[in-house]
Amino acid sequence: MKILVTGGTGYIGSHACVELLTAGHAVVIVDNLSNSSPRVLERIAQITGRQPAFHELDVRDRAALDRIFDAGKFDAIIHFAGVKAVAESVADPLKYYSNNVYGSLTLFEAAARHDVTRVVFSSSATVYGETARSPIREDAATAPANPYGRTKLIVEQQLGDLCAAGSEWRVAALRYFNPVGAHPSGIIGEAPQGVPNNLMPYVCQVAAGRLSELSVFGHDYPTPDGTAIRDYIHVVDLARGHLKALEYLERTRGMHVINLGTGRGTSVLDMLGTFERVNALRIPHRFTARRPGDTTETYADAARAAQFLGWRTELTLADMCRDAWRWQQANPAGYV
Ligand SMILES: NC(=O)c1ccc[n+]([C@@H]2O[C@H](COP(=O)([O-])OP(=O)(O)OC[C@H]3O[C@@H](n4cnc5c(N)ncnc54)[C@H](O)[C@@H]3O)[C@@H](O)[C@H]2O)c1
Structure with a gap:
């Protein structure tokens, strides 16, 4: 298939491009590079032996999108x-x-x-917001607690309405847990x-000094070790979920909302302990107050992904910790 990948130089997008190219698909990336580096393209080529086509553009730019779509038919x-x-x-x-929201609307109009x-x-x-009980199923009530979450829900609703209006649309909205x-x-x-805002990149930067x-x-928190629980998912498993969705x-046909998570909860201390063990490192840490808005535990019910997509995660918490640290060590300042 020939796939248009928006945001393909970003963190998850770049891993998805590797999986797409490895599976033999043709890939065209569009990205405005607001949160990524063009060096990612050479790195993708280094892994796969193929460099994806790339166009620097903003998905809010209707004319630029039309030029990309005019140049050749995409299958998906x-x-x-997006910003996150x-x-x-x-x-x-x-x-x-x-x-x-506007970026997605402009993209879907062009499509x-x-x-x-x-x-x-x-x-x-x-x-899902703050009150959903884990494991969270896709039919749990949605109640995003911040503008970011609301923008994601609005785009899901745009896509749901499109599918309701025209039977030709086929959409998978993948709700990621913690890549x-x-x-x-x-x-x-x-x-x-x-x-970094997130635990794993923060841990890596502490490990790197x-x-x-x-x-x-x-x-x-009312959890076995008192720290908050999340569903961490290896980005390569997540990337493969996109191929399964395609x-x-x-x-x-129609609209499908599907969680991508492991279905297992991991506490902050589980993550820290695993990182220290597999990488033979000590991570200095101290306990501070809860952050407003953080939930006690959030993890997926991953049954629908298994049933619909035939997809399950294969990589472990140890793989996540080992691979994150390998990347950090080889690229202490990212893509420079
Ligand atoms: N990383 C997470 O924890 C997480 C969790 C759930 C959902 N998501 C979603 O997954 C997607 C990818 O996330 P990521 O972690 O790879 O983020 P990322 O920032 O690494 O990648 C997003 C890419 O989109 C590009 N971009 C942003 N606005 C753009 C625009 N207007 N036009 C063109 N390109 C634009 C950025 O330059 C970047 O390369 C995002 O939509 C994010 O909301 C991420």
Whole structure:
């Protein structure tokens, strides 16, 4: 298939491109490089032996999108492009509505004009909000607690309405839990700008001596070790889920909302202990107050992904920790 990958130079997109190219698909990436480096393209080629086509563009740019669609028919779109920092979305909601909602709308309009009606969309477990009980099934109530989560839900609703209006649309909205880790080669990985917001990249930077210690937010949660529980998923497993979703859309029409998670909860201390053990390192850390808005435990019910897509995670927490650290060591300052 020939796949348009928006946001394909980003963290998850780059891993998905590796899997797509390895499976023999043709890949065209569009990305405005607002949160990624063009060096990713050479790295993808280093792993796969094939460099994807690339166009630097913003998905809000209708004319630029039309030029891409005019140049050749796509079988499907995987739409990763978007902004994703929860705290920033609270401070600057318009940036989120513009990139995520308006960007998606512009993309889907261009797709519709060019009869491309197969879409895999990067949604997020953030759409479930703070009160959902884990394991969270896809039919749990949605109640996003921040603008970022609301933009993801709005795009899901756009896609649901499109599917309801026209039987030609085939959409998988994949609700990711907590993607971590890196390609096992250490050649591509997560390269956050500034101080990381998420646990694994933070741990890696402490391990590398770039940050002095990890703050563990909350040691008084009602969990076995008192720290918060999340569903960490290896980014390579997550990337493979997108291929499975594309295959599923070959067979099925309409709108499908599917969790991508392991179905298992991991506490902050489990993660830290595993990272220290597999990498033979000590991570200085101290316990601080809970962060407002953080849930006690959030993990997926992964049954629908297994049933619909025939997909399950294969990589372990140890793989996530080992691969994240391999990437960090080989690329201490990211893609420079
Ligand atoms: N990483 C996570 O924890 C996580 C969890 C759930 C969902 N998601 C979603 O998955 C997708 C990919 O996330 P990621 O972690 O790879 O993030 P990322 O920032 O590494 O990748 C997103 C890419 O989109 C590009 N981009 C942003 N706005 C754009 C625009 N207007 N036009 C063109 N390109 C644009 C960025 O330059 C970047 O390369 C995002 O939509 C994100 O919301 C991520």
